[in-house]
Amino acid sequence: MSLLKFILVLFPALVFCQPNCSVYKDSLCEKACKIAVNAEQYQGHKYSQMDFDKAIKLCPNFDYAYREKSVPYLKRGDFITWKKIIDKAVEINPNDNLGYRGWCKYQFLRDYRGALTDLEALEKINKYNIGYSQNGDYHLKIVIALCYKSLGNRKKAISLIKTQLSIKDYTPQNYDFLHLGVLYLETGDVKEAIKSLKKELTIDDYLAETYYYLALAYKKENNLSLFKENLFKAQDFYKKGYVMKDNYTHPLDKIYLPQIENLLK
Incomplete structure (x- = not known):
């Protein structure tokens, strides 16, 4: 390892x-x-x-x-x-607990407004670094962005993720560019979606989700060869267990095998 x-x-x-x-x-x-x-x-x-x-x-x-x-x-x-x-x-002790409560509202309750209230309150207390999610998968700034996405404000979500990724000393986490790529795909910016998803592959090349969304992007470009290639890769990775995982809940943008198989049909 x-x-x-x-x-x-x-x-x-x-x-x-x-x-x-x-x-x-x-x-x-x-x-x-x-x-x-x-x-x-x-x-x-x-x-x-x-x-x-x-x-x-x-x-x-x-x-x-x-x-x-x-x-x-x-x-x-x-x-x-x-x-x-x-x-x-x-x-x-709001400084030490707002981030945890906000993350739990996001992860377990899907209470995106409640999570935003907590995490943005934490930002006012701690202006430099509000920390990471309890499971270590996300910086809480990315969680704020995903809350905005889930509430329908995708443009703000994209802006927030790009801002976090631009911070000099920030190390991108395993799902940051995946979520950004999906956001671009959902807003119709296929070229930026492909760019972000390829960037994700340089950070973590063990997710069926990345290849699945790349396949969707290439399908929108009518590139059927790359569409099939990435979809078969997604299927192979999924069967090997290379997928987004959480011990308790369904991660945002996670996919399931029937989604891949339905496209292959």
């Missing part, structure tokens, strides 16, 4: 680090921190939830305990309970 791939595998775990309990001068909060950090290791078990409650009782403004306590409810689909708990974490 290359160093880059190794970093990408580890990256999701680096988005939210466990707190350093030694920084708490209040002995009760330091104790609460240690309890919560230990409880996070068996998150989802009832005893873990009980320990988060102990931590919160010892240190009522310890936002980490609220956030981690909320996670099992999110994963089980109890979004009402999740929101009640995560809202408390955001209230205590």
Whole structure:
């Protein structure tokens, strides 16, 4: 495995680090921190939830305990309970929790307006770098763009993604150019779509989606040879499992095998 791939595998775990309990001068909060950090290791078990409650009782403004306590409810689909708990974490510490709540609204709830509210509020607090999604797949600026796309404002989405990609020290993530290419395709700019999708291949050549959307672009140009070539490539990659993946939800612009097979017919 290359160093880059190794970093990408580890990256999701680096988005939210466990707190350093030694920084708490209040002995009760330091104790609460240690309890919560230990409880996070068996998150989802009832005893873990009980320990988060102990931590919160010892240190009522310890936002980490609220956030981690909320996670099992999110994963089980109890979004009402999740929101009640995560809202408390955001209230205590918006800088560290708005991005997470906004991402979850986007990823799990498809609440694009709610996600925008959180992420744009975070932009006002942190003007330099609002961070990455919890799963490590996206910079949150790209998530903002995808929210605008999902709400029908594709031109703004394109502008936001291009702005993020133009930042000198920004490293494009695996799906950035894929989403940009699809946006261009949806707005009728086929040449820019092909340009962006080819750029995606230089970053990540392991997605059936990229070849599928390239095929659609070439079809619009009446280039049937490249249309078929890319579609067969998409089919081959899909059967090998080279596709957009998420452990919990359906990623935006993800495709499925019947879409490819219907075009091949």
